[in-house]
Amino acid sequence: MMAGKVKWVTDIEKSVLINNFEKRGWVQVTENEDWNFYWMSVQTIRNVFSLEAGYRLSDDQIVNHFPNHYELTRKDLMVKNIKRYRKELEKEGSPLAEKDENGKYIYLAQSPYPGSHQALHRRPVRQRATGAEAGSPRGLRLWAPSKLCPLCGPADFVPVTFMLPADYNLFVEEFRKSPSSTWIMKPCGKAQGKGIFLINKLSQIKKWSRDSKTSSFVSQSSKEAYVISLYISNPLLIGGRKFDLRLYVLMSTYRPLRCYVYKLGFCRFCTVKYTPSTSELDNMFVHLTNVAIQKHGDDYNPIHGGKWTVNNLRLYLESTRGKEVTGKLFDEIHWIIVHSLKAVAPVMNNDKHCFECYGYDIIIDDKLKPWLIEHGQRPNPQVQPDQRHPQHRGAQRGDPRLQVEQVPAQGGAGQLRDPVR
DSSP states (O other): OOOOOOOEEEEOHHHHHHHHHHHHHHEETTTTTTTTTEEEHHHHHHHSSSSSOOOOOOOOEESSSSSTTTHHSSSHHHHHHHHHHHHHHHHTTOOOGOOOTSSBBTTOOOOOOOOHHHHTTTTTOOOOOOGTTTOOOOTTOOOOBOOOOTSSOOOOOSOEEEETTTTHHHHHHHHHTTTTOOOEEETOOOOTTTTTTEEHHHHHHHHHHHTTTOSSSSSSSSSSSSEEEEOOBBBBBEETEEEEEEEEEEEETTTTEEEEESSSSEEEEEESSOOOGGGGOOOHHHHOOHHHHHTTTOOOOOOTTTEHHHHHHHHHHHHHHHHHHHHHHHHHHHHHHHHHHHHHGGSSSOOOOOOOEEEEEEETTTOOOOOEEEEEESSSSSSSSSSTHHHHHHHHHHHOEEEEEEEHHHHHHHOOOOOOO
């Protein structure tokens, strides 16, 4: 770097990226010049790390994706890795994998610790920052990881999910246990609500199969893979509307596992009031919170975009449900982040030149249990819909209000703390 200036390049022309780089005084260059920071598209990342390219990054270069980032961001691979993680915990005899007489996870399903136990993990240990933590931006706080505790969950944080067509027979067996349930189908390789639909009858899947020109579910086909998950039919509602949380998590390294959570996450609301009625299964304005879907609704507000900040959600829950249960909910959300990252850490190519920005989508049910729905591999950096919204202003000016958690690579489990206030 010349005169301490970071030289950057991107092949994604988004104002929120460019504004951030320029406000830091970084110098834009072309990809054919020497650069330090390259915000790449997924296709460019594939090319850089392909064996044919033979490209080698120098010590002063960093890119925004790990080579196999898709292990967490593809819906089918995310589920596969989390299921493997559970089995490994069981094999190791981890207390986290203990089950009850019905075969249900005890600690992986929820985090039923009393207030005194919760307070134990909230005690900060202030240490002098070293290594990567030295010189961290204001707002980062280092917390010492706690011992592995069987009451620190959850890890059973994804709805029952199957891959289609591969798991069709397993899905049918599960479906027949509760034939009145609703399921949601999603294409594995798409985003922004594309290709998603809900079903509550096996005949609907067979129709989809015929429409997709797939001859059989019992054998693999060249058709696009889908995941089918038990639909969270009892979501927490605010103003009668369904919503989800979008939280941004930055991974700097998987070994040791170190992640940062952006303070200004937000809620995305549907524009139409929620109903579990089967007559509305096709109404995506009721069921899908994606802005790409909701912005086409008649009641969409382009000023606030149907969004709340996470801080507003927290204040609402504290006033309606109480501070203790609200704190427990956010602790569980933070543990979802930890467990999901630990699930893919063994298979992730932990290249020192890489980092990753994940967009976590979390749904909270009416019992205040959080569920991980998916991760965004390319959380849209477009400032949308309006720069006047608080979290968009913060993102644009590169607001460093983050919080840090270090999770040890061996045996222990750390803590993601509540936002620095």
